[in-house]
Each structure stands twice: as structure tokens, then as C-alpha cells.
Amino acid sequence: MGRQQQDPRHVVAGLLSDERFTAACAERDMGALFRLLNHRGISTRRIAAAVDITQGRLYDYMNGKSRVEKLVIFEQIADAFHIPGRLLGLAVRPWEPAPAGHVPPPRSAPQLPPNDDDLSAMDAFRNADRQTGGGRLYGAVVRHLGHNIAPRLVDADSSQQIFATAAAMTEMAGWMAHDSGRDDLAARHFNRALPLARTSGDVSLAANIAASNSHLALQTGDPAAAAHWARAGLDLTAQGPRIPALTARLHTMTARALAATTPTPAARALDQAHEILDTSAEAQHPWLSPFDSAALASESALVLGDMKRYDEALHHAERAIALRRSGSRARSLALSRITLARIHLQRQDLDAAVSIGHELLAADPTLGSVRVIHQLDGLRARLEPHRSYPPVRELLTRFEEARRARMLLLADIIQPPNKGTAP
Template identity: 25%
Template sequence: MDATTPGPLAPDVLDRDDLRRALEEHDFAAAFSLIKKWGGLSQNRIAAACQLTPGKVSTIMNGSSRVTSIEVIRRISDGLRIPGHMVGLAARPWESPKTALQGPQPPTPDTGQADTDAVPWRPDATTGMAADLTRSDLVMDRRAATRALAGAAVTGAPLLDALDGWRTPAAADDRARRPGRLGAREVEELEATARAFRQWGRTGGGGLRRKAVAGQLAEVATALDEHQTPAIERGLYRVMAQLAGTAASMAWDVGQQRRAQDYYRLALRAAHAGGDTRFGANVLAGMARQMLYHDRPHDALELVRLAQDGARHAAGPRLRAMLHTREAWALARMGRPSGFHRATGQASEALADAGRPDSEPYWIGYFDDAELAGVTGGRLLDMARSDPQTYADQAADHIRTALNHRGPEAGRGHALDWIGLAECAFLLGDITGAADHSRRAVEVASGLRSGRVRAQLAQLYPYTVGDGVPRAIVDVRGSIRTLLTT
């Protein structure tokens, strides 16, 4: 089946609670029986779609054989067009609005596309965009949230053209508004709340925390509809930018890629309206990272260049260093190791000039030597997958440095360090180390509600599969599978 072929299961079948539970628990005996009953598929058709033999499907359905192989789970997901998150996998390559997989998609918030993309950007369009996005999020039920997972991020020229307003001054805001009553103290309290929410975002997304961020964002948008003094208005737009950035990270972490991108665009516009070019550059770096996860390094590099250009005169050492690491990531994905090493060296030089973390905005204070080591190790690991002899040892050294200097407070970063170190050990043939690091990775990951961490664990899982693997690896495989299906 190619990437544009609709799956054989109707949307109402995938929406059944009994089927969802069976898929989440990897009870494929029950899942296949339900698909046969409600989806109208014979055992032979299920087998053909999933690239399994009819005999294999029969043994699964009668309970004689359990599905434990991630590769078989991928075949089932791809063959029946079951979204990856429903079976503990990362989003599958075919998941996009064009597949019509889950029936009608949730309505995209009416953000006034023609108005929001107009140049120069208008602040009133930004507040309208915030109101529409948060209203949609706050009333989204479970079914709508599930369907939102199919929304693919915009890439290429449509994405980059929509960001042209970043380069120009904001348009005048001449709306007739009610008098506002907020002062500097209230803005400071909102900033403190945004800071706390940002810390939440480092441990995962979704649930009540996501609703809390959306609710606070809606309140800020309402306050901006009143007539605030210029200084208060700038402060409110900066708070809006930080809240929207956190909402983007949370949406991405639960797999809602298009919604994450919408929030990133809102964050960039709000930073622009508030005159905060540094946070705007940080938002563009977040969008670049999203493109890199979607294997769009050229788009990512364009976004990083846009960030570097916009914050050229305002960025401090930590922000410059972080932007260089995103540049390095894109170059590595483009198969340009010399460019990767050059950009990584520039990141190290920039960070060497950094003072105390509180000398720059709090949201970039996390970027220190440990973070640089971690992201550099991750990029070396990317290259080690195709050339382990050259890069695996280097990747492991950098990741160990990160682990020696930061712990669970790093949230996702700490878990990803352990997963990366485990993969390095597998690539180097260090089975004992691989088992130890994988166990530690599962232990750390179990304390987070992060889709990105789960996706990386799913990539680690195939290393644990095979004939004759040691008992320690078999145990690790079981613990990873249990976590992915919980």
C-alpha cells in the first residue's frame, strides 16, 4: 500500500473503545477479532494487508502466538492504517491529512490566514489567532484530540512564506478597545506563571497541564483586547509568546504536529509584537527542530538562518550557541560532516563567552556545557547509525559528559541521554553496557509523560530483537515493550 492509499478500516471502527483498548494492550487476538467483526475483513485480507501468512494470523487470533516484535507491529499499523500512537509507535510516515485515515479532521482554528500572514503583521490578528487556538484547545474532546494527531506540519515554501512578517516592523494597532487595568505587578505575576508552565513542558505534554497553559494564554489574549499602556502591552505580548511556545512543545510531545506548528507561529508573532527578537529566534529554533524530526533539514536550515539574522544584534552567547547546534544538526542530516563540525565548533566558542545563566533570559539558561555535550552526542549518534566505527565512540563520550553534569531535572534531555548511550553501546557491540543503559533509560522514561521519549525508545527496541540474544537483553526488551504499551 502506498502512502496515499486509505486504509481498509473505517474511521468508526478505529473509534471503538474496545478496539482501542486491545491495540493499546497489544492484544492482537482481540484486535483482529474485532477488526474481523466490525471492519468486515477476513483473516486472509488481514494477513495480506499486514504482510503476514494466514496461518500466522490464525495463531494470533486463537491465542497460540503473541505479537512481541516491533517489526510485526509496524506491519500491522501500516497495513491496516492504524495510527502509530494507538500501538505504541511513533507517527508512521503515511500519517497526514491526505490519508483520510480517521475520517474528517477536526476543524482548523479560524486564525484568519489571509490576515495573519499579511505583511507587516498586525497585533490584533495575533490576539485573534491566540483566541481561536485556545478556544479550540479548551473544547477539544478525546476524539478530536485523536484526530488531530493526523495533522501534518506544514513544510517548504508555504511554511517559510508565512514567516516573512518576522523581517518587518509590526503594523500599527488602531483598534478601539476598552480601558485596561493591568499594571507592572500583574505582568510580573503572569511572567512567573509562564516560567512555571515552561518547566512543566520539559517533562511532557497533554492532560490538565496543557489545558492550564491554554487557559492562561486565553486570559492574556483577553487582556490584550483591552487598551493597555504601551509598556504593559509589550509585556503581555512577551508573556503570550512564552505561553504559546510552551503550548507548542506540549502539542508536539503528544504528536499533534500541525497544532504545535500553529502555536509556534503564534509564539513568533507575539514575540514580534512584543519586540522580543531573542525569544522569536528561540521559537524559530523550535520550529527548525520540528522540521528535523520530520527529516526536512533544508527547511530547518532556512529557519535557523532566519533566526540568526533576526537576532543578530540581540542574541547572547547561550542563544547563539544553541542556534549553532541547530545549524549543525541540519548540516549533519544533509550529509555534510565538515559543516557539522564547523557549526559545533562555533557553538562551543560562543558558549565559552557565556556568563552566569541569569545573565541571559531564563528560557535559555538551560543551555550550558552539559546541554551542548548532549545535543552534540545526539547528532554524532545520528551519523553513527550509518558509520558506527567513526562516530559511535565520539557520540558515547559526549553523551557521558552530559550525564555527568545533569540529572533528572533536565526532563526529556536526561531520558534521551540514557537512550542515546544505550544505542551507542549496541552499535559498539557492548551488550553488557547496552543492557545496563537500556534499563536505566526505561527507569527514567517511566517517570515522564513524553511522546518524544517514547518514540526514541521505540527506535531502541529493534536492537533488542533477534535469535540468541542474551537473557539481559531479553529482559530489557520486555521492559521497553511494557513501557511502550502502558
């Protein structure tokens, strides 16, 4: 059979592990993707017919004269060539096989009020986590799930609300595992939480868990998956009650996923998040952790930093710190200061970065967050090339001393390499 007669879907199947192909998908560079298909023997006529565009338009894409922007065309490309939706930041396509344990998306169902004891437990865990970090709380949350929540899931008289309770607590366990530096365990908790939320019929909770999956994908270096989860979450929000903070969070996660590769759509998503959060009255949901102005400022600084708009990033980072300074969010404050120090370094302002670094090291060393330790390590690595500058050298010496102290204080929650994780 001639090369021109190959099935494009078979060609794509052979390209799924090709770095050029996956990079083109992650960057949504359809011109590069079409060139790869053409080089593998798929004619331009066949490509254009499969995607339902003219050959002239196809040549514009392939020659870099224009880019695909419309969602419907991305969907046509994914479906024509059987490109998994996650690679293009789309929802799972109808032809993709359902994963094991898949539960169809829920229809929104009337929600019964949560049990007061469950809400009190959630609030207690949430407040302690914000102040002290999730490392030492993880075991307590897992025990609470096993002893107080799981038995009620199989009770014949249980309502859908207990599934929402289980989903929210399981998601919280995932965040605490993430804060302990155990991202594989966090992913397992999030993957368990989503079908529980779907079973409960609480689409807002399911969308919130999708946002958590998006965050975790970013932290583990998979922006395409992060964009997919953010889009899935936004699709879910359309099925449930309007909760502006949740929608703003999902638009923010979209912006973060796209910032490094496609800045224009990222900027639009971030603008949407600000517009929604700034102009909408807050709607309450018992299981959703608030996404407030300080959180949006912190995320905006990260997005704008990735887009190399450092002056704007600086403004948002300073705002995040100002909003968190008077509260009880010790971890959020530390992470915001790390972001601010990084932005000062990107702006080549060493003295400002050193000043923020000293503030960081003066914070409570018992904060049980391995995530903060890892980000401090990253900041230290960024400072290292400037060691010849005496103030930086002095700060790096303090970093070493502080890290040793923190590692000793947190030895009970830091996992040794290659050690198995809890179930």
C-alpha cells in the same frame, strides 16, 4: 521553441517535486543540481551566466572536482533559478511570495520588564514540564493563554510586552504539544508564536522560536527546513542583544540539520556552539529557556552520532547524563540515556546498551512524555535484531511489560490515530 531556449526558472518549477532535485538541494550538491538542469535542456553556458561563474568552474562543480561552499553562491543560485530558500537552507528569498499572515522581521525595540505574575506562571509551567513532561500540562497552558493572556492583547492600554508574553506562552504550548506526540499542533503553535514575537519587537524571542521550529523540522524528517530555520534565527540574533546561549543553540541546530549530509559544515557549526557557550558569560532573557552545558552535550552526542564519530558521541552522551543526573530534568535525563544506549549499539557494545536500557526502565513510568515513549520504541526496534543474545532478549521482555504499563498510565494524553486535535 528548442530545448536550449527554455527558461531555467520554468525548468526548476517542474523539478520541485523531483526527488533527485530536492535531494541535491538538501545535500547542497550543486554539481548534481547543475547536471539535472543541463539534462533538462539548459545549456552550461546559460547556467554559468545565470550564476555569474565561468564555464570552467561550472564543469568542476558538475564533475565533482569541487563543491560550492560560499553562502553568496548558494544565494546567487537560488535567486537565478528561483529555488525556494528553504530547500538550500537559506532564508526566504526576496522574490518569494509572503505567506498569509506574514509580518516583516522586527527591529529590536526596548523591552519593558515582564509582569511578575506572567513570569511566575511561566516558571511554574516550565519547572513542571521538565520534571513530569508536557502531556498533562498542555491543556493548562492553553487555558492560561485563553483566559489570562489573550484578553490583554486587545486591551487599549496594553504594551508590546504582552505580545512577548503571549509569544513565549504560545511557544511553550507548542513544545508541550510536541511532547504529547502532536507535532502538527506544535507547528501551529510555533507559527502563531513567531508573529507575536515580531510584533513585540523582541528579536531574541523571535530567534528562539526559530530554533524551536528548527528542532520540530528535524523531528518530522525535514533537515532542509531545519537548516533554514536555524539560519533565520541566527540572522535575527544579529539584530538584537548578544545572548550567547541562544546563538550557541542555533549553531547547534545548524549542526544537527547538516550532520547526516554535509559533515564538515556541521562540525564547524558544532565547534562554534561550544566556543560560544564555553567562553561567554551568560546573558539573561526572561522568556528564553536556558540552553546549558548539559543541553549542548546532549545535542553534540546526536550530531556526532549522525557523523559516525561514535567515540566522541559517547563522551558527550555520558557527560549529558552526568550533568542531568543530580537535577530535576527527568525527561532530559531519559532522552540522554536513550541516546547513550543507541550509541553503544552503534559501537556494537550490546552489554553496555543493555545496562543503560535497564536504567531507563527503572525511571518513573508516570513521566508524561509521549516523545520519550516514541524514542523508547525506536530503541527497542534497534535492539530487536540482537534478540538471540540472552541479555538483550531479557531486556526486550522488560520493554514490552514497561510499555504496556506506560500506555495505561498515559492513556489520558495519548491521542488515538486519526483523532482530531484541539484548536
